[in-house]
Amino acid sequence: MKDINFEKEFHSIKEFAEFVGITEKTLRRYDDEDIFAPAKRDGDGERNKYRFYSPIQITTIKMIRVLTEIGVSFDTIRELKHNRTPEKLLKLLRQHKNQIADNINVLQEVYSIISTYNELLYDAISVTETEITVTEMPKRNIILGELTDFNETAGFYREFVRFCRTNHEPNLNMSYPVGGYWDNITSFFNEPAQPARFFSLDPNGNDYMPAGLYLVGYTRGYYGQTNDLPKRMAAYAKNNGLKFEGPVYNIYLTDALSEIDRDQYLLQVSASVVETRHSKSRHPQYYFKK
Amino acid sequence: MKDINFEKEFHSIKEFAEFVGITEKTLRRYDDEDIFAPAKRDGDGERNKYRFYSPIQITTIKMIRVLTEIGVSFDTIRELKHNRTPEKLLKLLRQHKNQIADNINVLQEVYSIISTYNELLYDAISVTETEITVTEMPKRNIILGELTDFNETAGFYREFVRFCRTNHEPNLNMSYPVGGYWDNITSFFNEPAQPARFFSLDPNGNDYMPAGLYLVGYTRGYYGQTNDLPKRMAAYAKNNGLKFEGPVYNIYLTDALSEIDRDQYLLQVSASVVETRHSKSRHPQYYFKK
DNA sequence: TTGCTCCTCACGTCACGTGAGGTGGC
DNA sequence: TTGCTCCTCACGTCACGTGAGGTGGC
Numbered sequence: 001m002k003d004i005n006f007e008k009e010f011h012s013i014k015e016f017a018e019f020v021g022i023t024e025k026t027l028r029r030y031d032d033e034d035i036f037a038p039a040k041r042d043g044d045g046e047r048n049k050y051r052f053y054s055p056i057q058i059t060t061i062k063m064i065r066v067l068t069e070i071g072v073s074f075d076t077i078r079e080l081k082h083n084r085t086p087e088k089l090l091k092l093l094r095q096h097k098n099q100i101a102d103n104i105n106v107l108q109e110v111y112s113i114i115s116t117y118n119e120l121l122y123d124a125i126s127v128t129e130t131e132i133t134v135t136e137m138p139k140r141n142i143i144l145g146e147l148t149d150f151n152e153t154a155g156f157y158r159e160f161v162r163f164c165r166t167n168h169e170p171n172l173n174m175s176y177p178v179g180g181y182w183d184n185i186t187s188f189f190n191e192p193a194q195p196a197r198f199f200s201l202d203p204n205g206n207d208y209m210p211a212g213l214y215l216v217g218y219t220r221g222y223y224g225q226t227n228d229l230p231k232r233m234a235a236y237a238k239n240n241g242l243k244f245e246g247p248v249y250n251i252y253l254t255d256a257l258s259e260i261d262r263d264q265y266l267l268q269v270s271a272s273v274v275e276t277r278h279s280k281s282r283h284p285q286y287y288f289k290k
Numbered sequence: 291m292k293d294i295n296f297e298k299e300f301h302s303i304k305e306f307a308e309f310v311g312i313t314e315k316t317l318r319r320y321d322d323e324d325i326f327a328p329a330k331r332d333g334d335g336e337r338n339k340y341r342f343y344s345p346i347q348i349t350t351i352k353m354i355r356v357l358t359e360i361g362v363s364f365d366t367i368r369e370l371k372h373n374r375t376p377e378k379l380l381k382l383l384r385q386h387k388n389q390i391a392d393n394i395n396v397l398q399e400v401y402s403i404i405s406t407y408n409e410l411l412y413d414a415i416s417v418t419e420t421e422i423t424v425t426e427m428p429k430r431n432i433i434l435g436e437l438t439d440f441n442e443t444a445g446f447y448r449e450f451v452r453f454c455r456t457n458h459e460p461n462l463n464m465s466y467p468v469g470g471y472w473d474n475i476t477s478f479f480n481e482p483a484q485p486a487r488f489f490s491l492d493p494n495g496n497d498y499m500p501a502g503l504y505l506v507g508y509t510r511g512y513y514g515q516t517n518d519l520p521k522r523m524a525a526y527a528k529n530n531g532l533k534f535e536g537p538v539y540n541i542y543l544t545d546a547l548s549e550i551d552r553d554q555y556l557l558q559v560s561a562s563v564v565e566t567r568h569s570k571s572r573h574p575q576y577y578f579k580k
Numbered sequence: 581t582t583g584c585t586c587c588t589c590a591c592g593t594c595a596c597g598t599g600a601g602g603t604g605g606c
Numbered sequence: 607t608t609g610c611t612c613c614t615c616a617c618g619t620c621a622c623g624t625g626a627g628g629t630g631g632c
Contacts, residue, residue, distance in 0.1 A: 009447050013612070019454070020464070024612085025597065033595095048603050048613050055447045056513065058454065060546045062465040066403055069396075074595080086556075089548040090411040093404045100401045106359075107394045113356055114383045114390065121380040157299050157345045164309070164348065174310070175352040223346065256350045258379040266376075303586070314586085315623065323621095338587050338629050364621080587629070596619085603613070 009054065010040055016053035020061050027051070027061075035077045036064055070096045070103075113175045116201055117257075120177060124253035124266050129218045132236040134273065137214050143168050143205035144181060145198040156193065156224070163198040169206060176202040179251035185244035185271050189234070192250075193224030199249065209249060214270040215242060222262050223252070229269060237273060246272030299344065300330055306343035310351050317341070317351075325367045326354055360386045360393075403465045406491055410467060414543035414556050419508045422526040424563065427504050433458050433495035434471060435488040446483065446514070453488040459496060466492040469541035475534035475561050479524075482540075483514030489539065499539060504560040505532060512552050513542070519559060527563060536562030 017024045030036040031051065038051035067077055072092065080088055145163040150156075164174060180195025182188040187196055199207070215237060219229040237244060254266040307314045320326040321341065328341035357367055362382065370378060435453040440446070454464060470485025472478040477486055489497070505527060509519040527534060544556040 009445055019451075023597085026595090028613090029596080042604095042612095045604080047605070048611080050604090050612060055451045055454070057546070058464050059467065063407070063547050066400055066465055068595080070400060070404075084548050084550055086411045086414045086544050086548040090408065090415065093408055093411070097401065097404050097408065100397055100404065104394060104397045104401070107390055107397065110356055110360060111387065111390045111394070114360075114387050117353070118380065118383055118387065121376045121383070124376045125380065155299055161309075161345045164345070174348050175356055177349065254376050256347070257353050258374050258376040260374055313623085316621090318587090319622080332630095335630080337631070338585080340586060340630095358621080582632105584632080585630095588627090590624105590626090592624070593622085594620095598616105598618070600616090601614090604611095606608105606610080 010052035013051045020058055033074050035074055035081055036061055070100055112203055116176055120253050127218050132217045132232055135214050135216055139211040140209040141203045141205045142207050142209055143172055143200040143202045144207035150194045170204050172200055173202055176200045179249055182248040185248055188248040189230045192226040213273050215273045216270050219267050220264050241276045242273040243276050244271055245274045300342035303341045310348055323364050325364055325371055326351055360390055406466055410543050417508050422507045422522055425504050425506055429501040430499040431493045431495045432497050432499055433462055433490040433492045434497035440484045460494050462490055463492055466490045469539055472538040475538055478538040479520045482516040503563050505563045506560045509557050510554050531566045532563040533566050534561055535564045
């Protein structure tokens with residue numbers, strides 16, 4: 001980076017571009033598009049019609065960049081330039097102030113969605129699938145749907161769509177992962193493909209997975225397929241003096257998003273358990289995650 | 291909005307588009323671009339090759355929307371789709387998580403810039419130009435530049451550019467408005483076009499305009515032009531038993547940004563004052579803002 | 581036949597970026 | 607002449623949107 005010549009009152013396009021952090025191309029386009037012209041321009045035949053910018057123009061170009069950054073069109077900026085008054089600029093800024101606040105909220109929501117998927121995917125990568133674990137889990141906010149009604153005519157999707165379409169408080173944001181909920185382990189063992197409710201892992205939800213001890217198991221397969229997981233969970237609980245008590249949640253850690261083979265989707269089942277008085281000494285696999 | 295037919299396992303493109311909040315056009319393009327295909331498609335000659343989507347696809351399309359929203363290209367999404375693994379999706383999400391955090395910060399900065407200009411413009415609109423007022427002002431954070439050095443060869447711009455180029459803590463964000471600073475009223479009266487320092491109205495600054503009583507006056511003209519403002523300020527102070535004590539700040543409430551006629555740029559000068567023991571009863575124009 | 585949904589295909593838009601080929605003044 | 611900066615002009619790109627004209631099945 002060469003030192004700027006402080007004696008000059010004007011900057012070449014290259015100097016000014018570097019000064020304000022904009023490409024030369026963009027400055028030329030702004031000139032062509034009649035939204036920001038150089039302070040001075042060489043005449044015809046003279047030094048190839050060079051553009052010269054004044055340092056004082058930095059305020060204007062910076063505001064134009066703020067405006068373009070928040071999505072104000074060239075047309076609007078051009079109109080403003082030709083007809084500018086403090087009132088007009090104030091009105092434009094006020095309008096977009098609210099819009100920026102909205103954008104910030106959207107980005108924060110996207111950040112939260114990505115964080116949620118990050119956790120799921122991290123689990124999916126770290127899991128030893130055949131292992132059953134017992135974990136002390138913190139309270140986790142969710143949105144819990146209404147009771148499902150799988151009668152003879154109702155396919156799985158009818159109830160899933162009903163969950164998606166029902167009004168929830170807060171509004172269901174389907175960008176968060178959705179899972180199945182059962183009131184107790186017996187319902188899950190009986191109908192592992194028909195949750196009593198659906199739930200969304202939305203951290204803004206007013207319902208929650210209660211904190212406590214959960215028995216967590218995994219299996220792979222297409223939606224609704226549980227293989228020998230119920231058997232393995234039951235055996236593990238019996239061998240380790242644990243009693244199923246409370247709800248069961250399942251969630252697909254991988255599905256069409258990250259797994260090509262649909263028979264390899266990774267299902268995680270978390271069942272609430274309590275230790276019985278007659279608990280044996282702790283099994284080696286029995287541990288507490290932080 | 292028609293009720294969806296819950297008996298169907300598939301949705302038409304129109305239903306699905308409305309279901310997930312995306313236009314039909316966009317869904318077709320995603321299909322054409324090979325980044326998201328319908329679950330089922332009519333054969334040739336049969337119902338015009340209609341596309342049908344499954345409710346379960348909502349998870350995937352929602353994630354694709356999250357990805358496009360954070361600026362992931364179609365190429366990247368296509369690559370992910372053809373070669374997807376939990377690791378790859380996790381990596382992509384992690385990369386963009388930081389980027390989103392950066393975007394949020396940028397937007398918050400833009401919001402702050404707009405708020406600052408809003409205040410200035412609001413003042414500019416409400417001002418009675420010939421009126422001098424006395425105002426109790428709160429402390430206001432700014433970035434204060436080094437001492438200027440206007441020797442015989444140095445034009446105004448040389449010192450202005452030096453202010454812009456000097457490293458400040460925090461970094462000078464030229465999107466905030468810049469004004470002039472004088473240590474006392476005498477310096478301002480003597481050299482109203484040559485501030486002792488420049489300052490930026492950056493609320494992240496570590497320096498500040500001290501809280502206290504300020505005499506505030508306005509005048510119109512091109513940069514450096516103060517007209518009779520010094521005289522009016524001096525007269526007002528004398529008549530109202532006020533003594534100038536402390537720094538003077540000037541700032542252009544309107545300039546090339548919002549004013550077409552450069553001889554009408556609106557200059558605001560705020561000079562720190564104290565009441566003297568011999569203050570007369572308060573002048574009608576003498577009041578406290580909020 | 582009429583109306584309906586959905587289809588393809590070509591073209592427009594917006595705010596950029598790229599890259600070829602040329603000019604004036606040291 | 608050489609090298610330098612800057613010039614114009616035509617075209618590419620990306621993720622959309624629009625709108626004309628057509629088809630299958632009620």
